[in-house]
Amino acid sequence: MIAQHGKSLTVTVELVDAVDNTQLWGERYERNLANLADLPTDIASRITERLRLRLSSEERARLARLQTHSPEAYQAYLKGRYYWLKRAFPSPLPGSPPDFGKSRDFFQQAIEADPAYALAYSGLGHYYAMAAANDLMRPQDGWPRTQAAFQEAMRLDAVLPDLRVGLAVIQWIDRRDWAGAERELRNLLQSNPSIRPESLYARRLAAEKRFDEAIVQARRAIELDPLSIRFSSALGDIYYLARRYDDSIQQYGQALELDAADVSVHGAPREHI
Numbered sequence: 612m613i614a615q616h617g618k619s620l621t622v623t624v625e626l627v628d629a630v631d632n633t634q635l636w637g638e639r640y641e642r643n644l645a646n647l648a649d650l651p652t653d654i655a656s657r658i659t660e661r662l663r664l665r666l667s668s669e670e671r672a673r674l675a676r677l678q679t680h681s682p683e684a685y686q687a688y689l690k691g692r693y694y695w696l697k698r699a700f701p702s703p704l705p706g707s708p709p710d711f712g713k714s715r716d717f718f719q720q721a722i723e724a725d726p727a728y729a730l731a732y733s734g735l736g737h738y739y740a741m742a743a744a745n746d747l748m749r750p751q752d753g754w755p756r757t758q759a760a761f762q763e764a765m766r767l768d769a770v771l772p773d774l775r776v777g778l779a780v781i782q783w784i785d786r787r788d789w790a791g792a793e794r795e796l797r798n799l800l801q802s803n804p805s806i807r808p809e810s811l812y813a814r815r816l817a818a819e820k821r822f823d824e825a826i827v828q829a830r831r832a833i834e835l836d837p838l839s840i841r842f843s844s845a846l847g848d849i850y851y852l853a854r855r856y857d858d859s860i861q862q863y864g865q866a867l868e869l870d871a872a873d874v875s876v877h878g879a880p881r882e883h884i
Contacts, residue, residue, distance in 0.1 A: 621639065621641050623637070623638075623639050625637040678728060678729065678730045678768075679721075679724075679725045679727075679728045679730075679731075680725075681724045681725040681728070683720075683721075683724040683725075684720075684721040684722075684724035684725035684728050684731060685721070687717045687718070687720040687721035687724060687731075688717070688718065688721040688728070688730060688731050688734060690713075690717040691713075691714045691715075691716075691717035691718040691720075691721060691731070691734050691735075691738075692714070692734060693714075694710050694711060694713040694714035694717065695711070695714035695734065695737060695738060695741070696841060697710055697711070698711060698741070698841070711738075711741075711742075711747070714734070714738050715735065715738045715739075715742075718731050718732075718734040718735040718738060719735065721734070722735065727767055728767075729763075729764045729767035729768035729771055729774070730764070730768075730771065730773060732760050732761070732763045732764035732767065733760070733761065733764040733771060733773045733774045733777055734773075735760040736757050736758075736759075736760035736761040736764060736774075736777045737773075737776075737777055737780075739753050739754075739756040739757040739760060740753070740754075740757045740777060740780045740781065740784070740785075743756075743757060743784075743785070744780075744784045750785070754781070754785045757777070757780075757781060757785070758781065761774060761777045761778060761781070764777075772799060775795060775799050776796070776799065776811065778795060779791075779792045779795040779796050779799070779811070779815075780792070780811070782795060783815055783818075789815070789818075789819065792815055793812075793815055793816075796811060796812040796815060797812070800812065810828070810829060810832040810839075810841065810842045810845045812828045813825045813826070813827075813828035813829035813832065813845060813846075813849060814845060814848075814849070816828060817848075817849045817852050817853070820852075822849065822852065822853035825849050825853075826846070826849055826850070826853070829842070829845055829846040829849050830846065832845070832846075833846060838869060839869075840866050840869040840870050840873055840876065843862065843865055843866035843869060844862075844863065844866040844873075844876045846862050847859050847860075847862035847863040847866055847876070850862055863876055
């Protein structure tokens with residue numbers, strides 16, 4: 612749970628056993644917004660300690676390293692992710708504000724605040740990839756900008772997991788290298804627990820009409836993040852494409868329980884990313 616009071620932010624974190632719903636650990640963090648950038652590292656370290664996870668020296672170094680020391684860059688990046696995940700594309704549907712473009716603006720603000728912020732460049736790359744894949748800009752304009760943003764992110768942090776997801780998107784959508792994209796996503800699923808692209812992998816499988824495999828991955832994504840309306844609606848899309856219409860209707864209903872006003876769930880099923 613997150614609550615903001617003026618320039619202070621309170622974050623309450625609970626670790627719950629998924630089997631019996633008992634609380635294993637809980638802690639409350641209070642931070643000034645100016646010191647917000649180190650909060651994710653603090654939380655991750657405490658959870659790792661609580662679970663007594665054995666991390667490699669490389670994993671510990673990555674966990675300890677901050678992506679940015681600029682609170683302005685970090686806050687702008689979080690806002691960019693928020694609007695990117697909303698995917699409120701320009702649409703004739705009532706109540707559909709074109710908020711998606713705000714994600715680009717905030718990612719660019721993050722880069723201006725910290726030109727060495729790899730995650731902000733990766734976020735900008737994901738914006739352009741989504742825009743190019745969904746006819747929000749001409750592919751001949753969008754994909755080169757996608758590539759440029761990801762190349763800069765790679766220069767700054769070549770092993771950034773979010774970057775590897777983006778490279779898989781380029782392989783899949785722009786280069787039509789479906790096998791390469793699947794290989795990249797599968798390797799990421801196996802090698803890096805810090806980011807889990809099951810939903811994207813599911814869409815990739817569904818595009819090849821491998822619906823049974825896609826449904827397994829989409830369900831796994833929901834298990835990992837049951838509050839994600841994107842993951843929930845993705846499973847609805849896959850059921851629809853598999854012509855399992857009753858399951859699709861039921862799944863869209865579950866997505867709308869998370870946010871009844873989400874315009875994208877009310878729209879047509881999507882085969883894009």
